[in-house]
Amino acid sequence: MNERRWNRAVVTGGAGFVGSHLCERLLAEGCEVWCADNLVTGSRANVAHLQGNERFHFLAADVCAPGSLEAVTGRVDLVMHLACPASPADYLRLPLQTLEAGSTGTRNALELARRDDARFLLASTSEVYGDPLEHPQREQYWGNVNPIGPRSVYDESKRYAEALVTAYRRTYGTDTAIVRIFNTYGPRMRAGDGRAVPTFIRQALAGEPLTVAGDGSQTRSLTYVDDTVDGIVALAASGRPGPVNIGGTHESTVLELARRIVDLTGSASTVCFVERPADDPDKRRPDTTAARRQLGWAPRVECAEGLKRTVEWFARSAPD
DSSP states (O other): OOOOOOSEEEEETTTSHHHHHHHHHHHHTTOEEEEEEOOSSOOGGGGGGGTTOTTEEEEEOOTTSTTTTTTOOSOOSEEEEOOSOOSHHHHHHSHHHHHHIIIIIHHHHHHHHHHHTOEEEEEEEGGGGBSOSSSSBOTTOOOBOOTTSTTHHHHHHHHHHHHHHHHHHHHHOOOEEEEEEOOEEOTTOOTTSOOHHHHHHHHHHTTOOEEEETTSOOEEEOEEHHHHHHHHHHHHHHTOOOOEEEOOSOEEEHHHHHHHHHHHHTOOOOEEEEOOOTTOOSOOOBOOHHIIIIIOOOOOSOHHHHHHHHHHHHHHHOOO
């Protein structure tokens, strides 16, 4: 694997859950980091511990706005575009902003990379596969997406962003990469963001029933955030275009996940079943052959350990 590293990077959505961990990693590797975020779903609290670092710059900016990234002074050699509402609760609440982040926001970030001849990485998602008819999902699979369903604002936003990134590579020779991130969890998730792990942990710690959608037989493959960041950085450093799946290889049902979190928290919570959202995927597990062969990447944090760390963080931090 190419051990390429950078001097100055921009991370859009850098005050979000994954983005803040990525800023932290890049700083640890000696990079100067510009964190651009409009704080619609991100939080200054996620990067507060980085503010004293002279190589860290926070830019309050909406990447979709014209000229929003012009405040980034000097040449950058890496642009990582993560800015986009990523949880169902957020993108259903912000449908137009989500579509804008994938279209105009992606183009503005690409133009910054093109300006400075920088490496560009798009944080795409397993949602481009929709409710997949292929299992596990390979990068070559085109997906099964409902283009007018309630989740389409996120699914199609990312699919369009991938097409735009590919067009820049073909048209301008921009050095681009696409990473497809599967279900990631860990510290700094928002308790109320609607995703299964933080929802279950919040409910278990409060002694409330855990709300499992449908009968809980749908599956997910979880990845601890440190492993996800490892994969993102490895792809950026490799010089490869992708797309590359980054995700956990252990598949479990949502009901199994809920029961595991009850056990980890020592909670007396019970499980209750609620209506399943429209277009909720039945199965989700990545084929990570490409990540393993091309990047030398594989998840290292076992689910039991990752969930333990996450529960401890929630118990200690009592986030919103």
